[in-house]
Amino acid sequence: MGAHHVISLTRRVPDLEPARAFYRQFGLEETAPGTFATEIGGEQLHLLAGPAAEVVEIHIGVDSAFDLEEIAARLEGLGVAVTRTAVAIAAVEPVSGVSVRLSVAARLPKDPPRVPDTGDRTDLMRRDPVVPLRLGHVVVGCTDVERAKVFFLDGIGMRLSDYVIGGPFMRFETDHHNIVLLPAPLTLLHHTAWKVRSVDEVGYGGSRMIENHPERHAWGLGRHGASANYFWYLKDPAGAFAEYYHSDMDDLADGPYFWDPVPGTGELPVAVWASPALTEQPLVPEAMRAPILTEG
Numbered sequence: 483m484g485a486h487h488v489i490s491l492t493r494r495v496p497d498l499e500p501a502r503a504f505y506r507q508f509g510l511e512e513t514a515p516g517t518f519a520t521e522i523g524g525e526q527l528h529l530l531a532g533p534a535a536e537v538v539e540i541h542i543g544v545d546s547a548f549d550l551e552e553i554a555a556r557l558e559g560l561g562v563a564v565t566r567t568a569v570a571i572a573a574v575e576p577v578s579g580v581s582v583r584l585s586v587a588a589r590l591p592k593d594p595p596r597v598p599d600t601g602d603r604t605d606l607m608r609r610d611p612v613v614p615l616r617l618g619h620v621v622v623g624c625t626d627v628e629r630a631k632v633f634f635l636d637g638i639g640m641r642l643s644d645y646v647i648g649g650p651f652m653r654f655e656t657d658h659h660n661i662v663l664l665p666a667p668l669t670l671l672h673h674t675a676w677k678v679r680s681v682d683e684v685g686y687g688g689s690r691m692i693e694n695h696p697e698r699h700a701w702g703l704g705r706h707g708a709s710a711n712y713f714w715y716l717k718d719p720a721g722a723f724a725e726y727y728h729s730d731m732d733d734l735a736d737g738p739y740f741w742d743p744v745p746g747t748g749e750l751p752v753a754v755w756a757s758p759a760l761t762e763q764p765l766v767p768e769a770m771r772a773p774i775l776t777e778g
């Protein structure tokens with residue numbers, strides 16, 4: 483029992499219309515202006531107009547009112563102020579300034595099994611738009627990940643899965659990671675990741691998004707080390723990345739052979755393989771490039 487999934491992310495973008503068009507083409511269903519739904523996760527992305535790119539709120543689902551009270555008490559024990567309403571609690575993670583709201587919500591149904599290849603090549607003819615199943619994880623850059631992780635691990639009760647490039651990868655249950663903090667010179671949304679049904683959908687979705695939009699291509703197709711998922715990252719018009727991913731590993735995450743990492747040891751490669759290789763910092767957001775360039 484406890485917190486079980488990221489219900490939604492709310493973010494501000496400086497230019498709303500191009501961002502709305504991007505996420506419609508990405509395959510999310512726009513149910514109201516700026517509100518986007520996945521197939522099994524419901525409304526999981528809310529885009530608000532500027533003035534600057536900003537992570538406004540991460541909304542997390544829990545099983546019961548008892549969970550809300552337990553989490554509120556733990557956060558208050560960490561010195562974090564908690565706001566209570568009849569149906570939710572809310573608190574601000576003090577390092578990043580990101581608001582986190584928790585409310586009682588139904589768990590998501592299990593991901594549907596992948597459709598097996600037919601063997602008669604009809605699967606290779608399919609040209610339906612990719613529709614993401616659900617929001618898998620949210621990655622936030624912040625200035626002190628060690629301090630910020632305490633809110634999520636000790637306050638909300640997430641588990642630590644791994645450290646990759648200096649960032650704690652944290653999970654609720656069976657996904658390898660649901661919220662990740664990455665070291666950054668400022669708070670920013672690094673990327674959101676959207677689960678699709680197969681590696682074919684990762685490839686098809688990514689290639690479809692860059693058709694006539696080569697500027698959207700960031701990194702992919704590739705395979706991560708830490709979570710073993712296939713990925714393709716695209717640049718959205720508001721300075722963050724959007725990732726299509728698929729992993730058969732997710733449901734293994736609480737199996738007896740899954741690991742509890744020891745921070746600082748056994749760092750896994752960011753990617754086992756990818757196109758292009760990780761030589762050009764393809765996943766450094768524009769907002770971070772200037773400080774990095776002046777350092778070197």
Ligand SMILES: [Fe+2]
Nearest residue numbers: 619673675725
């Ligand atoms: Fe990711």
